[in-house]
Amino acid sequence: MQTQERIAAKYREIYQGSPRLFHSPGRINLIGEHTDYNDGFVLPASVDKAVYFAIEPRDDRNVELYAADLGEHYHFPLDDLSKPSVQWPVFQLGVLDQLRKNGIGIGGFQAVFGGDIPAGAGMSSSAALECCLLFALNEIYTLGLSRLDIVRMAQKAENEFVGVNCGIMDQFASVFGRPGSVIRLDCRNLEYEYYPFVLEGYGLVLCDTTVKHSLAGSEYNTRRKECETGVSLLQQYYPGIKSLRDVSADQVERHKDEMGDPVYRRCRFITREIQRVPEACQLLLENEAQAFGAKMYETHEGLRHDYEVSCEELDFLVDFTRSLPEVAGARMMGGGFGGCTINLVRSEQLDSFEKQVKEAYLGTFGRELPCYRVEIGAGTGEIR
Numbered sequence: 087m088q089t090q091e092r093i094a095a096k097y098r099e100i101y102q103g104s105p106r107l108f109h110s111p112g113r114i115n116l117i118g119e120h121t122d123y124n125d126g127f128v129l130p131a132s133v134d135k136a137v138y139f140a141i142e143p144r145d146d147r148n149v150e151l152y153a154a155d156l157g158e159h160y161h162f163p164l165d166d167l168s169k170p171s172v173q174w175p176v177f178q179l180g181v182l183d184q185l186r187k188n189g190i191g192i193g194g195f196q197a198v199f200g201g202d203i204p205a206g207a208g209m210s211s212s213a214a215l216e217c218c219l220l221f222a223l224n225e226i227y228t229l230g231l232s233r234l235d236i237v238r239m240a241q242k243a244e245n246e247f248v249g250v251n252c253g254i255m256d257q258f259a260s261v262f263g264r265p266g267s268v269i270r271l272d273c274r275n276l277e278y279e280y281y282p283f284v285l286e287g288y289g290l291v292l293c294d295t296t297v298k299h300s301l302a303g304s305e306y307n308t309r310r311k312e313c314e315t316g317v318s319l320l321q322q323y324y325p326g327i328k329s330l331r332d333v334s335a336d337q338v339e340r341h342k343d344e345m346g347d348p349v350y351r352r353c354r355f356i357t358r359e360i361q362r363v364p365e366a367c368q369l370l371l372e373n374e375a376q377a378f379g380a381k382m383y384e385t386h387e388g389l390r391h392d393y394e395v396s397c398e399e400l401d402f403l404v405d406f407t408r409s410l411p412e413v414a415g416a417r418m419m420g421g422g423f424g425g426c427t428i429n430l431v432r433s434e435q436l437d438s439f440e441k442q443v444k445e446a447y448l449g450t451f452g453r454e455l456p457c458y459r460v461e462i463g464a465g466t467g468e469i470r
Contacts, residue, residue, distance in 0.1 A: 089202045097140035097198040105140035110218030110466040112209030113259035118363040122253030125274040125331035127363035132263020134463040137201035137214040144194035154200035180247030184239040208420030213256035216240035263465030285375040294456040295399040298424035316353035355392035379415020386417035395422025
């Protein structure tokens with residue numbers, strides 16, 4: 087049974103109703119890591135793994151949620167959005183908190199939700215969940231929100247209620263995804279452009295380390311502060327600078343000694359990574375898979391040595407691919423300290439690649455390595 091059918095069937099089993107069904111996909115990011123909160127460019131895409139909500143409005147002001155993948159219920163009145171005693175409803179409450187803050191009134195609702203985005207794999211299941219619920223409520227209560235409104239509110243739910251100071255890329259990619267295309271998003275002004283992802287003869291595989299080191303949250307916030315420190319110093323010399331988006335790699339080199347380590351290395355990576363995104367887009371248009379893959383390796387080296395957000399497992403997986411002719415490029419994907427590598431692999435050798443990398447990972451770390459083949463799919467919407 088497909089995931090969407092499973093969610094709809096569970097709803098009918100619990101509530102005996104006729105729900106509307108919505109989906110919001112996870113995302114990958116081809117290149118442009120940690121550039122979003124520096125006003126840079128990113129190159130994400132929505133994938134064929136998603137969160138699904140089966141939902142109906144209620145006649146009262148109560149909310150009933152059922153997490154199908156956990157087998158757990160959570161009930162609360164709309165007028166009480168206090169933090170939950172368990173973790174998983176915090177994202178839904180964050181969405182409702184945003185509606186309230188924006189003066190948007192809704193009635194109660196009941197929903198069953200679940201999905202097939204692998205947990206902890208760095209495909210932004212939380213952003214997909216927030217966007218899916220917001221989109222669904224927008225439809226069932228005719229709220230008149232635009233897709234961009236939904237993106238912004240979902241991001242704020244994460245920032246203000248969940249407490250994760252994320253950029254806007256994850257939500258944007260989930261809502262604005264288009265089959266067969268990546269999105270070059272300017273995180274400063276949210277202007278975007280679609281580029282066809284048709285690297286002939288290649289597929290995308292995510293290799294999941296199955297680890298998430300505890301450094302991830304604290305180090306993420308530290309990296310943001312280090313970037314801001316670099317900007318503050320450079321503003322003394324270049325008053326027009328607002329973020330690292332406005333800074334050239336040459337300017338960073340010129341003030342290397344004043345910045346000191348590690349601020350210099352953080353700024354060096356970000357300025358180079360921002361520049362890599364438009365270069366990578368041009369390579370997509372030219373169908374240059376090998377050159378695009380080389381950019382992926384460059385990104386990983388920067389994340390590993392300059393930004394220092396990689397880990398032993400991620401580095402092992404990327405290094406392992408370098409001797410494989412079927413792999414054009416690989417890098418860690420996401421915030422770091424665990425999660426997945428993203429690999430650009432010749433389509434006819436996907437089975438062989440997965441077999442080799444699984445055996446190598448098991449032999450080195452004593453753990454199974456889940457691999458997920460992903461295709462670029464549609465963004466958030468209703469399933470009719």
